[in-house]
Amino acid sequence: MPDDNHDFGDRGKSDGSIILKSDREKRSNPALSELSAKDKPWDIHRAESDQIEKHYQGTEFQRYSERINSCSEFLDFALRPTQSDALNLKLKGARFCRVRTCMVCSWRKSLMYKARVYKSLPRFLEDYPAYRFLFLTLTVKNCATVDLRETLKWMNQSFTRLSRLRDFPGVGWIKSVEVTKGRRDDAHPHFHCLLAVKSSYFGRNYLSQKKWCELWRKSLRVDYQPVLDVQAVRARGDLTPLIAEIVKYQTKPTHLIGYGREKDKEWFLEYTRQIHGTRALSIGGIFRDYFRELEEEPVDLIGEDETDKREDFGQLTFNWKRAEKKYRLYDNS
Ligand SMILES: [Zn+2]
Numbered sequence: 001m002p003d004d005n006h007d008f009g010d011r012g013k014s015d016g017s018i019i020l021k022s023d024r025e026k027r028s029n030p031a032l033s034e035l036s037a038k039d040k041p042w043d044i045h046r047a048e049s050d051q052i053e054k055h056y057q058g059t060e061f062q063r064y065s066e067r068i069n070s071c072s073e074f075l076d077f078a079l080r081p082t083q084s085d086a087l088n089l090k091l092k093g094a095r096f097c098r099v100r101t102c103m104v105c106s107w108r109k110s111l112m113y114k115a116r117v118y119k120s121l122p123r124f125l126e127d128y129p130a131y132r133f134l135f136l137t138l139t140v141k142n143c144a145t146v147d148l149r150e151t152l153k154w155m156n157q158s159f160t161r162l163s164r165l166r167d168f169p170g171v172g173w174i175k176s177v178e179v180t181k182g183r184r185d186d187a188h189p190h191f192h193c194l195l196a197v198k199s200s201y202f203g204r205n206y207l208s209q210k211k212w213c214e215l216w217r218k219s220l221r222v223d224y225q226p227v228l229d230v231q232a233v234r235a236r237g238d239l240t241p242l243i244a245e246i247v248k249y250q251t252k253p254t255h256l257i258g259y260g261r262e263k264d265k266e267w268f269l270e271y272t273r274q275i276h277g278t279r280a281l282s283i284g285g286i287f288r289d290y291f292r293e294l295e296e297e298p299v300d301l302i303g304e305d306e307t308d309k310r311e312d313f314g315q316l317t318f319n320w321k322r323a324e325k326k327y328r329l330y331d332n333s
Contacts, residue, residue: 029329032075032318036089039077039327041107042318046072047325048103051257055265061272064099071097072104073320075327078312089316096301101256101272105301106249112298113247113281117174120290121239124172124196128286131171131196133233135242138216139190140226142182145267148274152177152189155220156282159191162219163284169205170195172287174294176246177280181255185267187274192246194239196287202232247294250280 033040049068056065076093096105138159143151159175162168173195180188198205207215213228220226233239251271258264283291319330 029331032089032327032329035087035329036077039089042072042075042104043326045103045107046320046327048253048257050322050325052101052103052268055257055268056272059269061269064101064272067097067099068102070095071099071102074330075318077316077318079314079316080310081313090312091302092312092315094302098297098301100275101268103249103253103256108301108303109298110244110248111303112301113294114244115303116293116298117243117247117291118240121243124287124290125236128196130199132199132201133239133242134170134193134195134197134201135231135233136193136195136212137190137229138193138226139188139228140220140222141224142184142186142188145185145187145270145274148179148187148189148271149278151187152275152278155189155191158216158219158221162215165215165219167205167207167211167215169197169201169207170285171198172196172285172290173283174243174246174287174291175282175284177250177278179251179255179271179275181251181258181267185263187271194233194242194246196285247281250275 031043033043049071053065053068056062056068059065072094074094075091077089078092080088080090082088096102096108098105100106138155140151140155163170163173170193173193175191175193178190178192180190182188201207207230209228209230212230213225216226216228217224233242256268256271258268279295281294283294317330318327321328
């Protein structure tokens with residue numbers, strides 16, 4: 001029966017099948033997504049990880065598939081008092097697999113990175129109130145996926161050369177690596193950078209897009225014009241969404257999971273081999289004094305907040321229901 005047909009409030013429709021469904025719904029434990037809107041991403045990311053796990057099954061990465069399988073299977077939340085009737089759930093415990101391509105772990109890491117930047121950014125803005133920011137995207141031609149590791153190495157060396165050029169205006173930067181899957185099942189690695197520049201950049205030290213391209217081309221030591229995008233960050237308020245963009249996953253979940261073709265799985269396995277041990281985020285210049293810890297993988301993926309001294313008044317545990325793609329309240333009675 002289609003979902004939009006079940007109207008439990010309408011007595012006229014209370015035929016047997018509806019009552020049956022209604023009873024079944026009553027019997028199942030509440031879903032996390034129904035109880036707490038802010039925790040809806042759990043279902044999405046855990047379902048994505050199920051797909052990733054499938055790709056690894058029976059391959060040289062079987063061990064990854066086992067680790068992802070037991071990742072965040074149970075979630076313990078503390079119940080927090082609120083002003084309204086809504087439930088305030090605070091994550092207290094979960095086991096994470098920390099496999100690089102696990103979508104739950106990637107999501108949790110990006111949340112931790114964001115929290116770190118948001119914590120340190122005000123200190124930087126206070127120390128350097130006149131500095132401005134640029135958002136820079138640096139790309140190269142697509143490479144064969146088997147050459148991804150070598151390509152990233154070359155791009156990183158090129159970025160170091162770029163940052164040492166006399167004309168390079170950045171005094172501090174956060175650089176992240178993103179890899180997208182190309183149409184020909186190749187790889188498109190690129191860098192997203194947030195650059196702090198002195199205010200003189202918008203005067204005598206200004207670089208046109210064309211000049212930026214030339215500097216990047218020179219640093220890459222290639223004879224083609226690489227694609228590059230540079231944008232001035234107009235308002236400080238725009239920094240927050242940009243930072244979120246920079247520290248998000250390294251490769252879009254859809255590109256990792258694919259569309260069910262055998263080639264998608266092959267691409268993903270090669271990607272896994274290639275990115276193993278490579279670094280996703282790096283920090284340079286005066287940003288090192290503020291954001292250095294972004295280069296270290298967060299130990300805590302739960303997000304302990306030591307300043308939050310509110311007392312919990314209960315605990316709820318949720319369990320991943322694979323077939324349903326939902327976390328539901330765990331009932332061990
Ligand atoms: Zn995980």
